[in-house]
Amino acid sequence: MIDDLLPRPRAVVALGGTVQWASPLTVSAPARFDGELDTFARDLRRAVGWRVVRVARGAALRVDEDASLAPGAYRLVVDDPSTIAASDGAGLSHALTTLRQLAPASWWSAVTAPATSQALARVRIEDAPRFAWRGVHLDVARHFFDVDEVCRLIDLLAAHRLSHLHLHLNDDQGWRVALRAWPRLTEVGAWRASTPIGHAEDGRDDGVPYGGYYREADVARLVAHAATRHVTLVPEVDLPGHAQAVLAAYPALANVAEPLSVATRWGISPHVLAPSPGALDFVAEVVGAVADLFPGSPVHVGGDECPTDEWSEHARPTMAAHGFTDPRQIQGLFSARAIAALRERGREALAWDEAMDAPLDLATIIVAWRDVGRAVAAARRGHDVVLAAQQRLYFDWANSADPREPVAITRPPQCTTWEDVYGVAVVPEALEGPLASRVRGAQAQLWTEYIADVAHLDYMAFPRLAAFAEVVWGTAGSLTEFRARLVSHLARLDAAGVSYRPLDAGEAP
Numbered sequence: 001m002i003d004d005l006l007p008r009p010r011a012v013v014a015l016g017g018t019v020q021w022a023s024p025l026t027v028s029a030p031a032r033f034d035g036e037l038d039t040f041a042r043d044l045r046r047a048v049g050w051r052v053v054r055v056a057r058g059a060a061l062r063v064d065e066d067a068s069l070a071p072g073a074y075r076l077v078v079d080d081p082s083t084i085a086a087s088d089g090a091g092l093s094h095a096l097t098t099l100r101q102l103a104p105a106s107w108w109s110a111v112t113a114p115a116t117s118q119a120l121a122r123v124r125i126e127d128a129p130r131f132a133w134r135g136v137h138l139d140v141a142r143h144f145f146d147v148d149e150v151c152r153l154i155d156l157l158a159a160h161r162l163s164h165l166h167l168h169l170n171d172d173q174g175w176r177v178a179l180r181a182w183p184r185l186t187e188v189g190a191w192r193a194s195t196p197i198g199h200a201e202d203g204r205d206d207g208v209p210y211g212g213y214y215r216e217a218d219v220a221r222l223v224a225h226a227a228t229r230h231v232t233l234v235p236e237v238d239l240p241g242h243a244q245a246v247l248a249a250y251p252a253l254a255n256v257a258e259p260l261s262v263a264t265r266w267g268i269s270p271h272v273l274a275p276s277p278g279a280l281d282f283v284a285e286v287v288g289a290v291a292d293l294f295p296g297s298p299v300h301v302g303g304d305e306c307p308t309d310e311w312s313e314h315a316r317p318t319m320a321a322h323g324f325t326d327p328r329q330i331q332g333l334f335s336a337r338a339i340a341a342l343r344e345r346g347r348e349a350l351a352w353d354e355a356m357d358a359p360l361d362l363a364t365i366i367v368a369w370r371d372v373g374r375a376v377a378a379a380r381r382g383h384d385v386v387l388a389a390q391q392r393l394y395f396d397w398a399n400s401a402d403p404r405e406p407v408a409i410t411r412p413p414q415c416t417t418w419e420d421v422y423g424v425a426v427v428p429e430a431l432e433g434p435l436a437s438r439v440r441g442a443q444a445q446l447w448t449e450y451i452a453d454v455a456h457l458d459y460m461a462f463p464r465l466a467a468f469a470e471v472v473w474g475t476a477g478s479l480t481e482f483r484a485r486l487v488s489h490l491a492r493l494d495a496a497g498v499s500y501r502p503l504d505a506g507e508a509p
């Protein structure tokens, strides 16, 4: 409905009265928009059983290409006929999302709720995203989410006009993508013997083997599905730390001789890649191979939380050869190889903010997670940045201070509420002015040590992700006004089968 669009578009003018739409809905559009309209047709068929048919003239909905509009921008007029203008598929996709929000929540239904006709309020909407990077991160290493589950999340991102899904593909507790040249990464590295029960600090384990990974065909399905939704997938290979699953598979890459298994406890393993020629080649090869599986995507090369104890003890010759005075500088050798593999392929590289503690190519986009200050430092140094500061953008933190919240990585009263998220400044105050253009956008993180299935993923993601979507679209305003729209928006999430956290709940559903 006009009053509950979310994210709020930039300009909405009610024109008064309604137009009546019915199935089959007639649409005319340039052929370049066939893909977006096929997706819209599938959505309407599934939600309300409608058919969408293409006609040459006299359509109820006419789509025009307007090259003067910015990427992702759109103009939507609901009238007789209705029109959409966009310069690209993303803009049209955003317009069709807004159009579905103008209809009742049943237009988001995951189970067909048949309807024959629908009155839509006449309205004119002009809209454009402020930030190009409107990201969500999903850790598929700690808990694995299969292709259908990730495709469902991609649909939910698109429903909130979000743009990027960052997939954290490996960690100490598992490697999740099959690579032909390195079969043991999944034969060995994708499986762990056990998983913690409850909070890691409680020290209990389930003793149940756990694992999973994406085959090449699975990745191809993810890539194809994300393209239909104009969501860019961002694969991450997190090295040289968070490497214990890699070292279990390929012990020759380690600093130490002791055999390692895939980690079964949460937390940061002290075991990291050795700065040997073999391990540096490995990083270049796997980053290149992952990039090849995700055509066109920017690739995240990790670089966070890399303990240097093993390097201090075992990598003295490497330090001497490079004239390093601090073992942290070794990390720069890995970053350089990973980034070179991406540059060869014409891809952008991202890294967590710790990568700046060693020499780093300034073209690398910094995902600033430790705090806002890291985003400020990165932009001042000359990097583009994506704000991911944990204090407000880590959705593995509890939803409230209530001790009855489900087990989360935080302990009460530490939490991040949806209201906190709505208050995020994507451009930190210290970067207002010329450096603001270094901020590509922001990203919400779904780390999954404490998120084992889709129902709980929904609970941790929503409604915080709805608040985040509006913040990063760039139209956040009054919290009270947003809350009223959010209440209506939850009906859409209900229709879509999302098990979000009720706004005032303290307990699990």
Ligand code: ACM
Pocket: 304, 305, 352, 369
């Ligand atoms: C991180 O949370 N270690 C990026």
